[in-house]
Amino acid sequence: MPIRLLPDxxxxxxxxxxxxxxxxxxxxxxxxxxxxxxxxxIEVDLEQGGLARIRxxxxxxxxxxxxxxxxxxxxxxxxxxxxxxxxxxxxxxxRGEALPSILSVSRLTLTSRIAQDxxxxxxxxxxxxxxxxxxxxxxxxxxxxxxxxxxFFNTPARRKFLRSPSTELxxxxxxxxxxxxxxxxxxxxxxxxxxxxxxFLPVVDDVSRDARLAAVCGSxxxxxxxxxxxxxxxxxxxGWFARPSFSRAAPDLQYFFVNGRCVRDRLVAxxxxxxxxxxxxxxxxxxxxxxxxxxxxxxxxxxHPQKTEVRFRDSARVHDFLFGVVQERxxxxxxxxxxxxxxxxGQMHESTSAAAAGTWTSRPPSPPLSARxxxxxxxxxxxxLRDSQPVAGSVASREETLAKDQDFALGRALAxxxxxxILAQNARGLVLVDAHAAHERxxxxxxxxxxxxxxxxxxxxxxxxxxxxxxxxxxxxESRRDELAGLGIALDRAGPATVxxxxxxxxxxxxxxxxxxxxxxxxxGRPVPHAHLGEVLDAQxxxxxxxACRAAIKANRRLTLPEMDALLRDMERTELADQCNxxxxxxxxxxxxxxxxxxxxxx
Numbered sequence: 001m002p003i004r005l006l007p008d009x010x011x012x013x014x015x016x017x018x019x020x021x022x023x024x025x026x027x028x029x030x031x032x033x034x035x036x037x038x039x040x041x042i043e044v045d046l047e048q049g050g051l052a053r054i055r056x057x058x059x060x061x062x063x064x065x066x067x068x069x070x071x072x073x074x075x076x077x078x079x080x081x082x083x084x085x086x087x088x089x090x091x092x093x094x095r096g097e098a099l100p101s102i103l104s105v106s107r108l109t110l111t112s113r114i115a116q117d118x119x120x121x122x123x124x125x126x127x128x129x130x131x132x133x134x135x136x137x138x139x140x141x142x143x144x145x146x147x148x149x150x151x152f153f154n155t156p157a158r159r160k161f162l163r164s165p166s167t168e169l170x171x172x173x174x175x176x177x178x179x180x181x182x183x184x185x186x187x188x189x190x191x192x193x194x195x196x197x198x199x200f201l202p203v204v205d206d207v208s209r210d211a212r213l214a215a216v217c218g219s220x221x222x223x224x225x226x227x228x229x230x231x232x233x234x235x236x237x238x239g240w241f242a243r244p245s246f247s248r249a250a251p252d253l254q255y256f257f258v259n260g261r262c263v264r265d266r267l268v269a270x271x272x273x274x275x276x277x278x279x280x281x282x283x284x285x286x287x288x289x290x291x292x293x294x295x296x297x298x299x300x301x302x303x304h305p306q307k308t309e310v311r312f313r314d315s316a317r318v319h320d321f322l323f324g325v326v327q328e329r330x331x332x333x334x335x336x337x338x339x340x341x342x343x344x345x346g347q348m349h350e351s352t353s354a355a356a357a358g359t360w361t362s363r364p365p366s367p368p369l370s371a372r373x374x375x376x377x378x379x380x381x382x383x384x385l386r387d388s389q390p391v392a393g394s395v396a397s398r399e400e401t402l403a404k405d406q407d408f409a410l411g412r413a414l415a416x417x418x419x420x421x422i423l424a425q426n427a428r429g430l431v432l433v434d435a436h437a438a439h440e441r442x443x444x445x446x447x448x449x450x451x452x453x454x455x456x457x458x459x460x461x462x463x464x465x466x467x468x469x470x471x472x473x474x475x476x477x478e479s480r481r482d483e484l485a486g487l488g489i490a491l492d493r494a495g496p497a498t499v500x501x502x503x504x505x506x507x508x509x510x511x512x513x514x515x516x517x518x519x520x521x522x523x524x525g526r527p528v529p530h531a532h533l534g535e536v537l538d539a540q541x542x543x544x545x546x547x548a549c550r551a552a553i554k555a556n557r558r559l560t561l562p563e564m565d566a567l568l569r570d571m572e573r574t575e576l577a578d579q580c581n582x583x584x585x586x587x588x589x590x591x592x593x594x595x596x597x598x599x600x601x602x603x
Contacts, residue, residue, distance in 0.1 A: 009128050012074060012104035013155060019101045022162060023050025023151060024171040026102055030146050031179055031188075032092035033099075034058035036079065037144065040202070041187040049165030049192070050172050051151055059143040062114040065121040069133040072110065072125065074100045088296040092261055092307070099146075104128065105158065106151050112144040127154050173197060177216045178262045181255050181289055184212055213240075213289065217253055220246060221287055226333070228290065230325045234298075235318070237325050239290035243333075244276055244579050247284035255289045258299055263310050268292075271319045275326035278444075278541065279576045281583030292322070331575040409572055410587065413564030419556035422564045429592040435559065435567065436552050437580035442570045444548035444581050448541065458488040459506040467517050471497045477517070489513070545581040 006014075020026055027044060034042050037060030047053040063071055070076050077096035080086050086094070102108060103125050113120030120140025123133050152159035162168060169192055180188050180200050189199040203209045214222045225240035242253075256268050268290075276286050300311040312318045410433070411426025422433040451457070469477070477484070478493045490503035504513045553559070559567075571577040571586070580586055596602055 008074065009104060012100050012128075016101035016105045016155075019098055020105060020151075022171060023054055023168050024175045026050065026054055026106075026148055026151065027056065027172050028175050028179070029093065029098035029102065030054070030056040030148075031176070034060055034144065035179075035183055035186065036091045036093055037061050039143065039186065043189050043191070044172075044176060045191045046169065046172065047193060049168035051162060051165055051168060052149065054148040054151070055145065057143065057145040059141065062117075062120075062143055063110075063112040064114055065117070065135050068110055068112060068121055068123045068135050069129060072099050072103050072108070072123065072129055076100075086302060087300075089301050090259065090296050094302075102148055105155050106153065107149040109147040109149075110144070111138050111140050111146075113140045113142050115142050178255060180212065181216055182257050182260055182262050184209060217255075217287070217289060221253065221289075225289075226329060228325060228329055230329075232321060232325075234295055235321050236293045237290060237322065238293075239288065241272065241276075241286060241288035241290065241326060241329075244279035244284075244286070244330075244576075244583060245585055246287060247276075247280050247583065248287050249284065251285040253287035254285070257291045258301075258310050259293055259296060260291075261301060261307065261310070264308055265310060267312065267315055267319055268322060271322040272326055275323045276330060278581065279330065279579040279583060284583060292318075294318075333576070333578070408568065410568040413561050413568060416559055416564065419558060422559070422567070424564070424568060426589075428589060429595060430590040431587055432590065433568065433571070433587040434580075434584070435564075436554060437584055438571050438577065438586040439567060440548050440552035440580045441577050441586060442567070442574050443551055444545055445574050445576070447544050447548060451544075457506055458485075458490060458503045460490075460503045461501065465501040465513060466494060467499050467501060467514055468497060469499065469517070473497075474499055489517075491517075548581060 019029065023046070027050065031042055031044065034056060037058065039058035039060035041059050043055075043057045045053070045055040045057075073096075075096045077094060079091045079094040079096075080089065099108075099110075104127055107124075107126040109122060109124045111120050111122040120138045121135035122138040122140075123129070123135050125133075152162070173190060176188065176190055177198075184203040187200060187202050190197045198215065200212050200215065201208060203212055210222055213225075221240075221242055224242045224246035226243060227240055229238045230236070251269065254269065256263060256265065258265075272286050272288060273280075280286065298313050300313065301307055303309055303311045408426065410431050411424040414423045414425055416422055416435070420435065422431075422435050422438075424431040424433060474493060474495075474497055477491060477499050481491060484491060488503070488505035489501065491499050491501045494500040499517070501513055501517065578586060
């Protein structure tokens with residue numbers, strides 16, 4: 001078959017295969033165009049989930065009569081005009097492919113009016129525009145309306161891959177809710193078969209902002225959120241992430257916006273999972289609504305036809321910024337009675353008062369380990385609880401101690417239940433503490449702090465461990481020898497495709513070191529990403545977590561009241577004390593009012 005130019009219609013239909021996957025993709029492109037046009041109100045009407053009809057109407061600037069046909073031409077756009085514009089794209093759309101691609105697979109009508117015209121103008125086409133297009137006058141308010149009917153009417157092979165109207169409607173609704181979080185200052189409504197599914201009014205205050213956030217993410221997310229607002233150098237991260245106790249079984253509540261654009265990015269997900277790893281089970285996923293703002297020239301948005309992915313020019317710097325901000329915010333939280341209120345039905349529920357604002361009570365950090373304490377980690381772990389006990393008889397009586405329970409978030413210990421749970425009294429009511437889980441967190445954080453006070457320890461291997469890798473991977477490891485040495489790993493080049501590990505952190509076993517080295521060079525031919533170097537510390541953290549779990553007090557070990565009080569005080573001083581190292585909650589709060597209702601008091 002000879003080489004020849006493809007006809008314009010086929011070119012547009014090929015482009016439609018990349019841009020127009022389903023009705024939701026059409027809606028996304030049209031709504032983003034409305035936002036770029038300065039719309040303050042956008043209405044979306046659907047029939048049969050968008051398969052029969054999609055209508056998007058806005059109150060934006062509109063399109064002049066002479067540019068209506070041009071708007072439906074391929075690679076025609078008002079948003080970029082040079083390479084410099086492309087390298088610093090600040091609009092949601094810019095390719096000039098969406099409208100002609102949609103037209104090539106549907107019956108499309110475009111109607112628009114600018115402020116200077118007495119009425120609007122309209123053009124229509126089915127698959128393409130026929131020759132010279134003469135816009136027709138049409139009554140219309142300022143703004144633009146686009147109606148897309150019979151999607152894929154001329155490409156039945158594509159249409160058969162679409163799902164049922166209810167499924168397509170669900171996808172469309174999900175995309176619109178994402179867009180509603182990206183631009184909370186814009187009114188957005190969705191109607192289906194003349195029935196209004198939702199209507200978001202513009203956010204004007206905290207109440208309306210919380211209402212929109214709850215409508216998209218659910219009220220539980222609002223109640224469990226932690227506020228983030230940090231600016232460093234030329235990057236700013238704002239929004240919310242949910243406390244680890246509100247983790248999800250699937251990554252279905254993750255909204256991330258880069259300069260207002262909703263994207264899915266593995267770098268972002270990796271950074272946030274690492275930041276929350278110490279307080280969240282490995283099988284769970286974080287929930288967040290976060291907004292990253294940075295120089296438009298520092299991010300490439302022209303890497304995906306649907307513009308759902310971006311590429312950061314300095315990905316390591318972005319990763320470190322996200323990781324650092326979220327982890328610092330998480331570790332600033334301390335146990336407070338409002339955080340772990342539980343209903344007697346058994347369903348845990350977090351209070352909105354403190355969580356909504358993201359403010360928590362901070363207490364002084366735990367004192368550093370003294371030089372007289374045992375030197376090995378295992379001995380240190382066993383000695384922590386004993387060394388932190390208050391001196392018996394240091395208070396006049398237990399009654400006086402309990403009277404001061406309001407001074408502490410977790411109150412004073414009353415008793416131990418079945419050798420497992422600590423019962424404590426605070427100003428709000430009854431506190432239940434899982435002694436093993438709580439002690440596990442306390443030990444883990446103290447051992448981490450001990451390691452952080454000095455360089456990562458390194459221990460020579462009795463028998464050096466040879467690791468066989470590809471030759472280019474060995475080159476990468478050799479070039480990063482100094483960086484690895486700073487993380488406790490000493491290695492030498494032993495051959496074209498072999499490296500020998502001569503020393504490693506004492507907490508890492510032989511298998512851990514081999515797997516770690518393999519992970520450091522899994523991106524062949526490229527420098528070791530900074531995030532991968534963090535895997536060394538992640539591996540040490542996993543070992544520390546195992547040591548803390550084995551060393552923590554076990555079930556059926558009887559504790560004295562001073563021992564229980566000591567553990568409660570340690571929890572109040574410990575970072576991330578709300579969850580153990582495996583992501584399980586360490587304590588819950590029973591309110592006095594709930595206890596009264598249980599026993600029908602006051603009736």
